[in-house]
Amino acid sequence: MASIAPSPVALSDAAGGQPLLHRQLFDATTGTYTYLIADVASGKGVIIDPVFEQHERDLSLIRELGIQLVASLDTHAHADHVTGSWLMHQATGCAIGLAQSARAQNVSLPLEHGDHVNFGSRHLQVRSTPGHTDGCVTYVLDDQSAAFTGDALLVRGCGRCDFQQGDPHTLWRSITEQIFSLPNSCLLYPGHDYTGRTLTSVAEEKAFNARLGGGANERDFVGHMTHMKLPHPGKIAIALPGNMRSGQPRDEQPAQHWAPVQRSFAGLPELPPSWLAEHRDAVTVLDVRTEDEVEGPDGRIETSLHIPLQELEQRQAELPSDRPLVVVCHAGSRSALATQQLLKAGFDRVANLRGGLLRWSDEGFPLVGSIHN
Numbered sequence: 301m302a303s304i305a306p307s308p309v310a311l312s313d314a315a316g317g318q319p320l321l322h323r324q325l326f327d328a329t330t331g332t333y334t335y336l337i338a339d340v341a342s343g344k345g346v347i348i349d350p351v352f353e354q355h356e357r358d359l360s361l362i363r364e365l366g367i368q369l370v371a372s373l374d375t376h377a378h379a380d381h382v383t384g385s386w387l388m389h390q391a392t393g394c395a396i397g398l399a400q401s402a403r404a405q406n407v408s409l410p411l412e413h414g415d416h417v418n419f420g421s422r423h424l425q426v427r428s429t430p431g432h433t434d435g436c437v438t439y440v441l442d443d444q445s446a447a448f449t450g451d452a453l454l455v456r457g458c459g460r461c462d463f464q465q466g467d468p469h470t471l472w473r474s475i476t477e478q479i480f481s482l483p484n485s486c487l488l489y490p491g492h493d494y495t496g497r498t499l500t501s502v503a504e505e506k507a508f509n510a511r512l513g514g515g516a517n518e519r520d521f522v523g524h525m526t527h528m529k530l531p532h533p534g535k536i537a538i539a540l541p542g543n544m545r546s547g548q549p550r551d552e553q554p555a556q557h558w559a560p561v562q563r564s565f566a567g568l569p570e571l572p573p574s575w576l577a578e579h580r581d582a583v584t585v586l587d588v589r590t591e592d593e594v595e596g597p598d599g600r601i602e603t604s605l606h607i608p609l610q611e612l613e614q615r616q617a618e619l620p621s622d623r624p625l626v627v628v629c630h631a632g633s634r635s636a637l638a639t640q641q642l643l644k645a646g647f648d649r650v651a652n653l654r655g656g657l658l659r660w661s662d663e664g665f666p667l668v669g670s671i672h673n
Contacts, residue, residue: 311338324498325361330380332492339420339422343366344368347362347371347394349383350388355384358388371396373397373424375449375452377435382547385547395409396408399426404546405544405548411426412426413427413428424448425441430465431473432450432471433459433464449479449489449490453509458475461525469518487501569643576601576626584625586605587606588609590608597670599668599670601628602668612638613641626651627653630657631656
């Protein structure tokens with residue numbers, strides 16, 4: 301398991317004072333929901349149905365909150381997007397969890413009905429809910445207050461049954477026996493939604509689900525599902541083979557980056573002071589503070605280039621094109637704005653100094669002219 305840097309934010313605060321942190325994340329391109337849940341007391345957590353293209357966003361949140369990721373879990377082998385589980389495993393060392401019946405590669409946590417996925421003092425119970433595919437599972441929180449249903453049951457709907465060994469009779473039994481058997485108050489978190497709905501409950505779906513609620517029987521449900529005439533999933537030729545490798549890229553040649561840049565949850569490329577201290581001669585340090593600050597008692601990083609933020613747009617021609625840029629200010633706020641400006645202007649090798657000169661100084665690195673050294 302990869303080491304986790306301490307977070308400046310208490311996980312209990314991020315969880316709103318509750319014992320469990322729960323975040324719902326969204327991929328607008330595919331309408332996919334990803335869920336991050338963590339036991340506050342231990343700091344251990346799991347992520348459910350991560351999306352390959354959203355890996356940096358999800359990993360940034362995990363790192364910012366200091367969560368030790370135990371497992372990346374998929375509810376099934378998706379046909380509309382590639383999972384981010386392999387990337388999450390590579391970044392954190394977490395296990396990859398998927399139904400054993402899916403028979404996918406790289407799964408280090410093969411799951412069967414009744415298994416528990418533990419994270420700290422909490423766990424998710426695995427319930428087999430095939431029918432959309434033959435390898436679907438639903439993850440039920442230990443106190444049965446919440447369940448993550450993947451594509452088996454959606455808000456006022458359910459997953460299709462016309463590919464990947466889907467079967468409407470099987471899906472009917474999965475939903476009625478494994479999901480509708482949960483308490484009426486159990487909140488249900490779907491794998492997708494395309495109209496902005498985020499969650500539902502067992503009671504609501506029993507009453508209002510147009511396909512299997514409100515007194516519908518198995519014959520009604522099967523008749524509905526077999527006459528939907530849905531188009532073939534547009535991404536299945538890419539998504540399904542990728543998910544049978546748990547999201548491992550076919551060509552696993554690592555991308556060549558100029559630095560180990562990490563993106564904040566806000567999407568900003570950042571570097572830690574320790575990296576800059578070690579590689580200062582290989583980059584240009586751009587200080588965007590005012591002249592008074594640069595010449596004042598707080599000091600500056602030796603050999604840094606000074607262009608105040610308010611002058612940056614007009615003076616971009618002064619920036620070297622053959623060296624990466626690391627942008628700094630007092631605490632990282634103005635340099636974040638400068639970094640965004642430079643990225644929009646076409647500078648592709650640029651990053652913000654995480655925490656600014658305050659963190660640089662706190663970690664013991666020198667500042668020329670500082671009265672605090």
